[in-house]
Amino acid sequence: MSDDTISNIPGAVAHTKDTAQMLVSALHDLNDALTATVKAPLQVVSGESLTSTLESVLVQYDDYSKVTVHVCDLGPVDNALHYGAFSALSKFDNARIDVRPWSSNLRDKPWGNVATLSDRFTEYELQYVKGQTPRLPVNIGEMTTKKTFIQLSSSSNIPTDEEVTARMTSLLGLESARVDAEACSGIFGSHWGGMSAQTIGSSRVLELLRAYTQDCQEQDAYWLRHPLFHLKGCAANERSLEHASMKWQLRGDGRDDMARLDTNWLAGESMVRYLAAPLMFGTVSPRRIWHMSKGGSAFFPSPLRTLVESREWHNLLAARNMQVDAAYQGQGETVYKYWRYQGFLCRYAQTDLGVNDNMNEGVLLVHGFGASGTQWNKLMHSLCDSSSEVCQGMAPDLIGFGQSEKPAISYTGYMWDSQMLDFVKEVAVHKNSWKSYVVGGNSIGGFTSLQLAACDTATIDAGEISSTGGPGSSRCSGLILMNSAGPLMSRVEIEKMARDTKNVQSLSIAQATMLKALPPCKPPSRPLARAIGGALLGYLRPRIQSICKNLYPTNPSAVDDALCGSILRDSLDPGAINVMMAGAKLPTPRTANELLLADFGGPESVDCPIKESVFTGPVLIAQGVLDPLNDATDRMNRFGSLRKGIALDPLQAGHCPHDELPIQMGRSITNWLTTTRTDRNAFVDSSRQMINQ
Numbered sequence: 001m002s003d004d005t006i007s008n009i010p011g012a013v014a015h016t017k018d019t020a021q022m023l024v025s026a027l028h029d030l031n032d033a034l035t036a037t038v039k040a041p042l043q044v045v046s047g048e049s050l051t052s053t054l055e056s057v058l059v060q061y062d063d064y065s066k067v068t069v070h071v072c073d074l075g076p077v078d079n080a081l082h083y084g085a086f087s088a089l090s091k092f093d094n095a096r097i098d099v100r101p102w103s104s105n106l107r108d109k110p111w112g113n114v115a116t117l118s119d120r121f122t123e124y125e126l127q128y129v130k131g132q133t134p135r136l137p138v139n140i141g142e143m144t145t146k147k148t149f150i151q152l153s154s155s156s157n158i159p160t161d162e163e164v165t166a167r168m169t170s171l172l173g174l175e176s177a178r179v180d181a182e183a184c185s186g187i188f189g190s191h192w193g194g195m196s197a198q199t200i201g202s203s204r205v206l207e208l209l210r211a212y213t214q215d216c217q218e219q220d221a222y223w224l225r226h227p228l229f230h231l232k233g234c235a236a237n238e239r240s241l242e243h244a245s246m247k248w249q250l251r252g253d254g255r256d257d258m259a260r261l262d263t264n265w266l267a268g269e270s271m272v273r274y275l276a277a278p279l280m281f282g283t284v285s286p287r288r289i290w291h292m293s294k295g296g297s298a299f300f301p302s303p304l305r306t307l308v309e310s311r312e313w314h315n316l317l318a319a320r321n322m323q324v325d326a327a328y329q330g331q332g333e334t335v336y337k338y339w340r341y342q343g344f345l346c347r348y349a350q351t352d353l354g355v356n357d358n359m360n361e362g363v364l365l366v367h368g369f370g371a372s373g374t375q376w377n378k379l380m381h382s383l384c385d386s387s388s389e390v391c392q393g394m395a396p397d398l399i400g401f402g403q404s405e406k407p408a409i410s411y412t413g414y415m416w417d418s419q420m421l422d423f424v425k426e427v428a429v430h431k432n433s434w435k436s437y438v439v440g441g442n443s444i445g446g447f448t449s450l451q452l453a454a455c456d457t458a459t460i461d462a463g464e465i466s467s468t469g470g471p472g473s474s475r476c477s478g479l480i481l482m483n484s485a486g487p488l489m490s491r492v493e494i495e496k497m498a499r500d501t502k503n504v505q506s507l508s509i510a511q512a513t514m515l516k517a518l519p520p521c522k523p524p525s526r527p528l529a530r531a532i533g534g535a536l537l538g539y540l541r542p543r544i545q546s547i548c549k550n551l552y553p554t555n556p557s558a559v560d561d562a563l564c565g566s567i568l569r570d571s572l573d574p575g576a577i578n579v580m581m582a583g584a585k586l587p588t589p590r591t592a593n594e595l596l597l598a599d600f601g602g603p604e605s606v607d608c609p610i611k612e613s614v615f616t617g618p619v620l621i622a623q624g625v626l627d628p629l630n631d632a633t634d635r636m637n638r639f640g641s642l643r644k645g646i647a648l649d650p651l652q653a654g655h656c657p658h659d660e661l662p663i664q665m666g667r668s669i670t671n672w673l674t675t676t677r678t679d680r681n682a683f684v685d686s687s688r689q690m691i692n693q
Contacts, residue, residue, distance in 0.1 A: 001044055001045070001046045001159070001164075002046065002047050002048065002049050002050040002052075002053050002088075003047070003048050003049065003167075003171050004048070004049045004050060004082070004088060005050055005084070005085060005088070006023065006164070006167070006168060006171070007168065007171045007172055008081065008082040008083050008087075009023070009083060010081070010083060010280065010339070010340035010341075010342075010343070010426075011186075011192060011340075011342060011422075011426075012168055012172060013172055013174070013425050013426045013430045014182060014185075014421075014422045014425040014426050015182060015183075015185065015186055015192045015342075015422075016165060016168050016169060016172070016174060016179045016182065017161075017165050017179050017180065017182065017183040018183055018184065018186065018191060018192050018197070019168070019192075020161055020164040020165040020168055021161045021164075021165075021197035022191050022197045022200045022277055022281060023164055023281070024158065024159065024160065024161050024164055024197070025197040025198055025200050025201055026200055026201055026202075026281050026283050027042065027044070027158045028158055028201065029200075029201025029202055029203055029204070029283065030042055030201070030202070030283075031158060032201075032203070033202060033203065042158065043151070043152050043155035044155055044156050044157065044158055044159070045057065045152060045155050045156070046156065046159075049088065050085055050088040050089065051088055051089070051092050051094075054067075054069070054089075054092070054094075054097060055094065057152060058094070058096055058097075060152070061150070064096075065096065066096055066097075066098055067096055067097055067098065068098045068100055069089060069097060069098065069099050069100065070100050070102060071084075071085045071086045071089055071099060071100070071101055071102070072084065072085070072086065072101070072102055072103065072104065072282060073086045073090075073101035073102065073103050074086065074087075074103075074282075075103070075105075075315050075318075075319060076318070076319040076322050076323075077315060077318040077319060077322065077338050077345065078315075078340075080322065080338070081338065081339065081340070083340075086099075086101055104137070104282070104285045104286055104287055105286075105312065106134035106135075106286060106287055106290060106308065106309070106312045107128060107129075107132060107134055107135070107312075108135070109128060109132075110124070110127075110128045110316055111316070111319075114316060114319045114320050114323055115320065115323045115324050117316060117317075117320045119317060119320065119321075119569055120569055120572050121313055121572050121573050121574055122572050124313060124316070129309065134286075134287050134290050134291070135287055136287065136291060137285040137287040137288040137291065161197075165179065172430065177460050177461070178460055178471055181460045181461065181470055181471045182470040182471065183470075184235060184236075184237045184240075184469070185237055185240060185418075185468040185469045185470030186342050186418070186468075187242070187273060187276070187342055187409070187415065187418070188234070188236060188240070188242060188243040188246040188247070188273070189231060189234055189246065189269075189270055189273035189274060190273045190274065190276050190277060190342055190343075191274075191276075191277035191278075192277065192342050193234075193237070193240075193242075193243065193273075193342075194234040194235045194236055194237065194243065195230065195233070195234055195274060195277075196233055196235075199230060199233075199274075200277055200278055200281060200283055201283055202278075202283045202284060205275070205278045205283055205284045206284065206288075207228065208228055208230055208271075208274070209271075209284070209288075209289065209292050210292070211223075211226055211228045212226075212271055213292045213293060213294060213304070214292075217294060218267075218268060218293065218294050218296070218302060218303070218304065219262075220261055220262035220265070220267060220268065220270070221262040223261075223262075223270070223271075224258060224261045224262055229258075230270070230274055231258060231261070231270050232258070237468075237469035237470075238469070238514075239458075239463065239464070239465045239466065239469035239470075240414075240465075240466070240467070240468055240469025240470075241414045241465060241466065241467050241469070241510060241513055241514070241590075242412065242414035242415055242417075242418050242467055242468065242469070243469060244513045244514050245412050245414055245513060245587040246410065246412075248513065248516070248518055248521055248587055249264045249265065249410055249521045249523075249585055249587070250264060250265065251516075251520075251521065252264050252520060252521050252522065253520035253521070253522060260521070263523075263525065263526065264410075264521055264523055264585060265410055266303070266408045266409065266410060266526070266578060266581065267300060267303050267408070267526060268302070268303025268304060268307075268408060269303070269408055269409055269410065271303065271304065272303055272304075272307050272407050272408050272409060273409060275289065275304075275307065276342055276343035276344065276407070277342070277343055279307075279308075279311065279343060280340065280343035286308035286311060286312065287308075289304050289305075289307070289308050290304070290305055290308050290309075292304070293305045299527075299530065300526075300527075300530070303408050306408060306574055306575065307407065307408065309574060310405060310406065310407065310573070310574040310575050311345070311405065313573070313574060314345045314403070314404075314405050314573075315345065317403060318338055318345060318347070318403075321336065321403075333351055333352075333380075333381060333384065334349050334350065334351045334377050334380055334381070335349070335350050335351075336348070336349055336350070336373075337350060339423065339426065339427050341399055341404075341419050341422055341423070342422070344399055344404070344405040344407055345404065345405050346396060346397055346399060346404040346405065346419075346423075347372075347373065347396070347397045347402060347403040347404055348373055348394055348395060348396035348397065348423070348427065349373040349374060349376065349377065349380070349394065349395040349396075350392065350393070350394050350395075350432075351377075351380040351381070351383075351384060351392065351393045351394075352384075352391070352392055353380070353383050353384045353390055353391060353392055353393055354384065354391065360391055360433060360434055360435040360436075361389070361390050361391060361434065361435065361436045361437060361438065361477065361680075362390055362391060362392045362393065362394065362428055362432070362434040362436075362437045362438075363383070363390045363392075363393045363394075363437065363438045363439075363440065363669075364393075364394055364395075364396075364420070364423075364424065364428060364437050364438070364439045364440070364449075365379070365380075365393060365394070365395040365439075365440050365441065365445075365658075366395075366396070366398070366416075366420060366439065366440070366441035366442075366445035366446070366448050366449045366452075367395065367397070367398065367401065367402070367441070367442065367443075367445045368441070368442045368443025368444050368445045368446070368485075368655075368656070369401075369443055369444045370401070370540075370567055370570075370571070371401065371402070371442075371443075371445075371567065371656075372397045372401055372402025372403065372566060372567075372570060373395035373396055373397050373402060374395075374402070374562075374563075374566055375395075375442075375563070375566075375656070375658075375659050376393070376395040376658065376659075377395075378558075378658075378659060378662035379658045379659070379662045379665055379666060379669075380393045380395070381662070382662045382663050382665065382666030382667075383666050383669065383670065385666070386666050386667060386670045389670065389673035389674060389677065390438065390673065392432060392434070394423075394427070394428060394432075396419075396420070396423050398416050398419065398420075398445070398448070399411075399415070399416070399419050400575070400576075400578060400579040401570060401579065402570055403570065403573075405575070406573050406574065406575030406576050406578055406579070407575055407578070408575060408578050409578065410582050410585065411578065411579050411582040412582070412586055412587060413444075413447060413448060413451055413467075413486075413586070413589055414451070414467040414587075415467075416444075416448045417448055417451040417452050417455055417467040417468075418455075418467050418468045420439075420448060420449075420452045421452060421455055421456060421467070421468055421472060421473070424437065424452075424456070424473050424475070424476075425473055429473055429475060434475065435475065435684075436475045436476070436477045436680070436681075436684045437475055437476060437477065438476070438477055438478040438479070438480060438673070438680070439452055439453055439476055439478075439479055439480070440479070440480030440481070440482060440620075440669070441480075441481065441482065441484065442482040442483055442484070442655075442656055442657075442658055443483060443484065443485050443655065443656075444485045446481045446482055446483065446484025446485060446486070447484055447485045447486035447589070449479060449480070449481065449484075450479065450481065450484060450486060450592060450595050450596070450615070451467055451590065451595060452467075452476070453476045453479045453595075453615035453617070454466070454590075454595045454596075454612075454613045454614050454615040455467045455468060455472055455613050456472030456473055456474065456475065456476040456613075456615075456687075457472050457474065457476070457613050457614065457615060457616075457687055457690070458470070458471050458472045458613040459471055459472075459474075459690055462611065462690075463611055464611045464612055464613045465510055465511075465514055465610060465611065465612045465613070466612070466613040472613070474684070474687040474688050474690070475684060475687070475688075476615070476617070476684075476687075477617060477618075477680035477681065477683055477684045478617055478618045478619070478620070478672075478673075478676060478680045478683075479615060479617065479618070479619045479620070480619075480620045480622060480669060480672070481619065481620070481621050481622070481623075481639070482622050482623070482624070482656075482657055482658050482665070483623060483624050483627050483629075483632060483655050483656070483657065484592075484621075486589055486590075486591070486592055487589055487590075487591045487592065488591060488592040488593070488635060488638050488639065489591055489592075489593050489600075489601050489638075490638050490641070491600045491601075491641065494593070494600045494601040495600075507608055508590070508591075508594045508602075508603045508608070508612065509588050509589065509590045509591060509594060510590050510594060510603065510610075510612040511603070511608045511610045511612065512588070513587060513588070514610060515610070518587060518588055519588070521585055521587075523584045523585035524584055529581045529584060530577065530581060532580070532581075532584075533577040533578075533580035533581040534577060534580075536580050537571060537576065537577060537580060540571070541568060541571055544564045544567050544568055545559060545564045548563065548564065548567075550628055550654075551627075551628065551629075551654045551655040551656055551660075552653075552654050552655075552656065552659075552660040553626045553628065553653075553654045554626060554652055554653050554654065554660060554661065555653070555660045555661060558659055558660050563659070592639065592642065593642060594612065594614065595614060595615060596614065596615055596616070596619065596642050596643060596646070597614040597615070597616050597643065598642035598643050599642065599643050600642075602614070616643075616645070616683075617645070617679075617680065617683040617687075618645050618647070618672075618676040618679050618680055618683065619639070619645060619646040619647065620646075620647050620649065620668070620669065620672040620676075621636050621639045621640065621646060621647065621648050621649065622649045622651060622657065622658075622665060622668045622669065622672075623635070623636040623648070623649070623650055623651065623657070624651050624652075624653035624654050624655060624656070624657035624660065624661075625650045625651065625652065625653075626652060626653060626654050627654050627655045628654060628655065629655055633650065636648055636650060645679070647672055647675075647676075649668045649672070651664055651665065651668065653665075
C-alpha cells in the first residue's frame with residue numbers, strides 16, 4: 001500500500017471515507033481467500049511509492065536474483081490516471097524485477113488493434129462482439145504453482161478503516177470534518193451511496209451474483225424477495241435528494257420503499273449500481289460477470305452483459321482516442337482527458353484560457369440533452385481570445401451522454417448535479433488547483449449548473465439538504481444560464497397558487513421530496529418505455545442535422561458535420577437508450593425560485609424546519625431569444641425578476657447560443673465576469689467562511 005497508489009484511487013478525494021472502507025474490506029476478503037486457497041496470508045507493505053517499496057523489499061532479500069511481480073494492467077486510460085499498480089511498475093527500471101502484467105479484458109483481439117478501431121460501437125460490435133465469447137475467468141488456485149512462501153520482515157497487518165482514512169486525508173490535504181460529512185453521498189445503491197463496504201469483497205460479490213443469476217434468473221421480481229437481496233441493507237443519506245428521489249421511484253404508489261424495484265427501475269439496475277465499485281476495485285472480473293449472466297434477449301439484453309460490454313467498449317474507445325487523436329495526447333488549444341465517476345469512465349474537455357490574477361478561477365461548462373463537452377469548444381476559444389478573467393475552462397460529458405459511459409441506471413438531475421460536484425472536487429480543485437469557479441450551462445446543462453451552484457454551498461454541519469447530501473466545495477463564485485431548462489415561476493403564478501390553496505403555504509419541491517410528499521411515481525412499463533425510447537432514438541438519428549438547424553436560426557451554418565457526427569456517434573453507444581427511458585419517471589424538479597432564493601416562491605417563504613442549499617451569488621442570463629422551444633424572452637425576464645444580482649443579456653440566437661454565436665457569447669460572459677469580479681470574490685470568501693460553520 002503505497003502513498004501514490006491509494007491517493008489515486010478514483011473517489012479518494014470526494015468520497016474518502018467510503019473509499020478507505022472499501023479498500024480495507026477488499027483486503028480482508030483477499031486475505032481470507034489466499035489463506036484458504038494457497039495457504040498463505042496476505043502481506044501488507046507500506047511506503048511512499050510502489051517502486052521504493054519494492055526496492056526496500058529487494059534490499060532485505062539479496063540472495064534472490066530475480067523477483068517476479070504479477071500485476072493487473074487496467075489499460076491505457078487508467079494507467080494515464082495513475083490508478084492501479086501497473087501505471088507505476090510499467091516504467092520501473094530494475095534488472096532484478098520482472099513485471100508480468102495480466103488483464104481481465106473480455107477479448108484480447110480488439111486490444112491488439114486499438115488504433116484501427118472504429119469510434120462507433122455498432123461497427124466494433126459486428127467485428128469483435130457478435131458470436132465471440134469472452135475468455136473464461138481464472139481462479140486464484142490456478143494463478144500459481146508455487147507452494148513455498150516467505151515472510152516479509154517489512155510487512156504488517158491489514159490497516160483499519162480509520163488508519164486508511166486518516167492516511168488518505170493527510171496525503172490529499174483534506175479536512176477531517178469534511179471527510180466525515182461526505183460519507184454516503186454517492187449514487188444510491190452503490191458502495192459510495194449506502195451499500196456496506198463489507199459487500200465489496202470477492203466472496204460476497206460472487207455470492208450475490210450466483211443468487212441473482214442462478215436462483216433468480218436475473219429477474220428483479222424474484223430478486224426483490226430473495227433472502228440475499230442487497231438493497232435491504234442500503235443506508236440512505238437523509239440529506240441527499242438523489243437518494244430520496246430513488247426511494248421515491250422504488251416506492252411507486254405504495255409505502256414499501258422497495259415495492260416497485262421490478263417495474264420502476266431498469267432491468268438489473270440494482271445490480272448495475274452495486275457492481276460499479278467491485279468492478280473498479282477489481283474484486284470481480286468482468287469475464288466472470290459475463291459468463292454468469294444468462295444472456296437476455298434481443299429486445300431485453302442482459303443488464304449484466306451490457307454493463308461489462310459497455311465498460312470494455314469505453315475503455316477501448318478511450319485507448320483508441322489516446323493513440324490516434326492529438327487532442328487526447330495533450331496537443332492543441334482544447335485537449336481531452338478522462339476521469340472516473342464512481343467507477344464509470346467519463347470524458348472532459350480542457351482549455352487553458354490564459355493567466356489571470358483572480359485566485360486561479362476557472363469556468364465549468366455543462367452541455368444539454370444529446371450534446372457533449374465538444375459543443376463548448378468554440379466558446380472556449382472565444383473566451384481564450386477575449387477574457388483574462390478565468391484561467392481555464394472545462395467541459396465534462398455528463399454520464400449517459402457524449403463519450404462517457406451510459407450505464408443502465410435511472411438518470412435524474414440530482415445525479416448529474418452530484419456528478420458535477422464530484423468533478424469539481426476531484427478534477428477542478430484537487431487536480432487543477434482551482435481556487436474558485438464560475439459554472440455555466442445550456443438547456444438541461446443549465447439546470448444542472450443551477451443545481452450545482454446551490455449544492456456547492458451546502459455546509460458541513462448546518463444540515464441542509466442537497467443533491468448529494470454532503471458538503472459542497474464552497475468555491476462556486478457565479479452562475480451563467482444559457483437557455484436553461486427547469487421550472488421557473490413568476491410572481492403572478494405564485495400569488496395565484498397562494499389564493500388557490502387559501503393562503504396555506506405548500507412545501508418546496510426539495511422539502512416535499514425529503515418528506516415523501518411527491519405524487520406517486522407511475523412510469524410506463526419496462527417494455528413500453530424501451531419501445532418508446534428506441535423509437536425516439538430511431539426517429540432522431542436521421543434528423544440530427546435538420547433538428548439542430550432549427551435550433552440555430554441565426555447561424556445554421558454552425559451545424560456542421562463534426563457536430564452532427566458527434567451526436568450520432570454518441571447515440572450509438574451501448575446504453576444510450578437508458579437516458580431516453582429515464583424521462584418518464586423523473587422526480588419533480590426544484591424550481592429556479594427555490595434554487596436562487598427568489599424574493600417570491602423561495603424556500604424561506606415556506607414554514608418548514610428543513611433547510612435546503614441555495615445559491616445567492618451573481619447570475620448571468622445570456623439568452624438566445626429566438627429559441628423555437630419556448631418563449632425565451634419571457635423566461636429571461638422571469639429570471640431577472642427573481643431577485644437582485646441577476647443580469648440579463650438577450651442574444652439574437654436560438655436554443656444553443658454558445659455554439660451558434662460563440663464570439664457574441666464570449667463577449668457577454670467576459671463583460672459580466674469583469675463587472676462582477678468584486679462581488680464574486682466576496683461571495684466565495686463568504687461561502688468559505690460558512691462552509692465550516
